[in-house]
Amino acid sequence: MVIKIGIIGYRNHASRLIKIINEIDDCFIDLIFHPNKTLDDKQFTNNLSDLFNCDAIFVSSPNHTHYQYLEKLFVKYNGYIFCEKPPVTSNDHLNLLTKISTEIKNKLFFNFNYRFSKINDCLVKLKHSENIGKINHINIVATQGLAFKNEYLDSWRSDGKTNLHNILETVSIHYLDLLNFHFGKINDIRYYPKLISNNGTSYDTNHITLQYDNDVTASIFNSYASPYINQISVLGTNGFLNIFENNQKIFSPRDTFNSEGFFIIPPILENQTFIFESEYENSLKNSVNYFLNHVKNNTIIPIEQFETSILSNKLILNIKNNSS
Known part of the structure; x- marks a missing residue:
């Protein structure tokens, strides 16, 4: 057909x-x-x-x-x-x-295409990973400088009358949908929108904090008025995942010490290529x-x-x- x-x-x-x-x-x-x-x-x-x-x-x-x-x-x-x-x-x-x-x-x-992404696959795996342990906190930063491009002012995204919360509805919503799918009921949520670039009348930046019923907390920061950054960190009781600069790394175990017996950053247990631009297109x-x-x-x-x-x-x- x-x-x-x-x-x-x-x-x-x-x-x-x-x-x-x-x-x-x-x-x-x-x-x-x-x-x-x-x-x-x-x-x-x-x-x-x-x-x-x-x-x-x-x-x-x-x-x-x-x-x-x-x-x-x-x-x-x-x-x-x-x-x-x-x-x-x-x-x-x-x-x-x-x-x-x-x-x-x-x-x-x-x-909601992040449901079909490698990020989703990572969360599925990490929720049952002994190397990570119990997930405690997730930090997401996704920013770019779109608000400073000339065409931004002529787009619907910059119009506060019809799209005041435009970055919430176009970017943050993906991450909220994905986290809620995995971590369930939200006990507390805080939202901090702002217009940083002074271009247009809609918010070009927002920060969201969440606390879930299972005690997982999360922070989502998105902006059209910052340099290009994509970074996701998942912190557990025994290790952490960090996705940044085209690399996906898992650090574990927690009990890693220097010669004096003080805690130090755990060794890299896994290291894979993760290119955000490609992963978004693939999802x-x-x-x-x-x-x-x-x-x-x-x-x-x-x-x-x-x-x-x-x-x-x-x-x-x-x-x-x-x-x-």
Whole structure:
């Protein structure tokens, strides 16, 4: 079966999805929709209903427009839907989303692609690792200087009227979703957003701290107004994982001493290559392929995917509402 695909959106993240889909043999992009832009390309359309004959539709428009498209698709479209995270940006829309029919949920997928990443595989392994011991704390730093690029000011990301918490909804949400999937109920969460670059009116930086019911704590720092850094550390009772500068290292055991009997940094037990840029692209490809396999086989997308997406979306909305 050759899958016919329609896409809502064409720049930025949508362009990544287009590139991935174009590399898959048994899929092709039939149409690309934009509400008002006109490009000299036969694939382009300003008529949303033109996409309704596609086997699958990808929604990769600005975050605040997701529900307006989903609402129309729920009524007039019977195929599979791939929607970028966050699913929606308001509690009203989230409540409406939870009330859609099971038939629609069975064909609806929200792209929390870190669930399909090497980072996820690491957490699965570390939770049962004697070398790490009981996980105590996780520290995540992911930053870049996007807010200082000229095109940032003209993008939807910098508009505080429609995307005040833009970095929370585009970057932090991935890590929150992944951590919540692994560590469960949150006892306490603190959110510290700020605008550092003075470019645009949305927050370009945020820091989130979490304490889970099992006593694991976590810190997530994301920014569009800092140098490019990607670093993840997982600290346990017997060792720690550090992912930084294209290396994934495990240090263990805890009881490592110098000649005077004082604790010192444990030796490197494992050392692997880990390139964040590649891992992000791979997780995105894995997520797209997961979705398209369901389309090709005409199978139901597990309801857990929908339910966990709703929970992560609800958490993001609660964070936003409590900060205002």
